[in-house]
Amino acid sequence: MKVKIYLDDIRTPINTDWIVVRNYDDFVKTVTKIGLENIDIISLDHDLGDSAMEEFYSNVYPNGQLNYENIKEKTGYDCAKWLINHYYDNFSQNREKMSSMEKRNTPINFPQVYTHSANPVGASNIMGYINNFLMRERQEQSCVRVKIDHTQ
Numbered sequence: 001m002k003v004k005i006y007l008d009d010i011r012t013p014i015n016t017d018w019i020v021v022r023n024y025d026d027f028v029k030t031v032t033k034i035g036l037e038n039i040d041i042i043s044l045d046h047d048l049g050d051s052a053m054e055e056f057y058s059n060v061y062p063n064g065q066l067n068y069e070n071i072k073e074k075t076g077y078d079c080a081k082w083l084i085n086h087y088y089d090n091f092s093q094n095r096e097k098m099s100s101m102e103k104r105n106t107p108i109n110f111p112q113v114y115t116h117s118a119n120p121v122g123a124s125n126i127m128g129y130i131n132n133f134l135m136r137e138r139q140e141q142s143c144v145r146v147k148i149d150h151t152q
Helices: 022-034 050-065 078-092 102-103 119-134
Strands: 003-007 020-023 039-044 113-117
Touching: 003 022, 020 022, 022 039, 022 078, 039 078, 050 119, 078 113, 078 119, 113 119
Parallel strands: 003 020, 003 039, 039 113
Antiparallel strands: none
């Protein structure tokens, strides 16, 4: 049975079907240990620490802008980038020689990825990165922002 991974530094989903990870390092370790092919769904928060939250409240919330230079911790966006690099490093060898039509007709072994971030700019960056990857692989662009009931 495939698993679901929930990345968030503070919140915990009420539904206990999720494996909860709190930061970038835990995310990488968990995905690597479980194996990408054994993961059904991943939901990413963007802001994973104090400096990310400070950036949200001082810049994103009032100005609608996000400056990654102000964030010291890795974010959910970094996790999205790592996830795609991990896929290309380990699972894409046969797809490199496929035509666009062959890619369209051959699903990739990649989990459904969502974002549940309250940060609209960060969530948009995650969705754009994942959906751009899916578009390049000729798959449905299915990364959206979702609401997952949580404890806080």
